[in-house]
Amino acid sequence: MFVTCEVGANGDGYRCDIDGNLWCGWGTGPDINGVAVFNPAGQSGSAPSRCRERAANVCFGGRYRNRLFMAASHSLYSLYVNTQGAPGG
Numbered sequence: 001m002f003v004t005c006e007v008g009a010n011g012d013g014y015r016c017d018i019d020g021n022l023w024c025g026w027g028t029g030p031d032i033n034g035v036a037v038f039n040p041a042g043q044s045g046s047a048p049s050r051c052r053e054r055a056a057n058v059c060f061g062g063r064y065r066n067r068l069f070m071a072a073s074h075s076l077y078s079l080y081v082n083t084q085g086a087p088g089g
Contacts, residue, residue: 011036013057017083021045025070027054035070051077060085
């Protein structure tokens with residue numbers, strides 16, 4: 001088992017970065033909606049964003065794969081991050 005979600009947590013689409021971190025669309029309520037990031041050991045780190053709605057799918061894009069796109073219930077969010085998405089996915 002890699003990650004155990006707390007009761008009520010909704011982890012959804014995911015992508016890995018070049019450092020082996022797992023980025024997941026996340027949502028459990030207004031204070032936690034956005035993206036959750038887990039290191040290769042399965043420990044959560046700080047989330048780079050908070051959204052007003054639950055993020056379902058995430059992907060890295062842009063010229064250097066350093067822009068994170070988040071598809072939420074009614075909106076599309078994006079932000080630049082300090083890493084790159086793993087190539088090929």
